[in-house]
Amino acid sequence: MKAMSVVVAKCIGVLGLASAALVIVHPMSFAGLEYSWKSASLLLALQVLLSCLLLYAAEQRRQGNEIAEKAFPAAVMAVVLWVCMFAYWLQQAVIN
Numbered sequence: 001m002k003a004m005s006v007v008v009a010k011c012i013g014v015l016g017l018a019s020a021a022l023v024i025v026h027p028m029s030f031a032g033l034e035y036s037w038k039s040a041s042l043l044l045a046l047q048v049l050l051s052c053l054l055l056y057a058a059e060q061r062r063q064g065n066e067i068a069e070k071a072f073p074a075a076v077m078a079v080v081l082w083v084c085m086f087a088y089w090l091q092q093a094v095i096n
Contacts, residue, residue, distance in 0.1 A: 002061065003062075005058075005061070005072075006058045006059075006061050006062045009054050009058035009072070009075070009076070010054075010055060012079065013051045013052070013054040013055035013058065014051075014055070016048075016050065016051030016054070017048065017051045017052070017055075019047070020044055020047045020051065023036060023044060024036075024037055024044070027039075030090055031090050033089070033090065040089060043082075043085060043086060043089060046082055047082065050075070050079050050082050053071075053075045053078065054075045054076070054079055057074070057075040058072065058075075060072070
């Protein structure tokens with residue numbers, strides 16, 4: 001179970017970094033809103049930061065370090081909160 005959660009967390013972290021790099025190079029449009037550095041810089045910066053944090057916490061968990069006992073669940077919850085922030089940002093297109 002531990003190994004599977006590490007693999008999933010690393011995949012999500014790499015996917016987050018790759019999608020952030022893609023968005024920086026080529027902005028994307030979701031529900032009529034442009035997701036780019038210009039229009040959603042805080043969300044994009046948090047995406048990069050949380051992806052790096054998730055990769056770090058997953059690696060610490062794989063190595064069995066004590067810091068992973070607190071950092072891994074915190075990183076997972078931070079990513080969940082970011083997803084909620086992104087969903088709220090997407091709702092702005094529906095409201096407006």
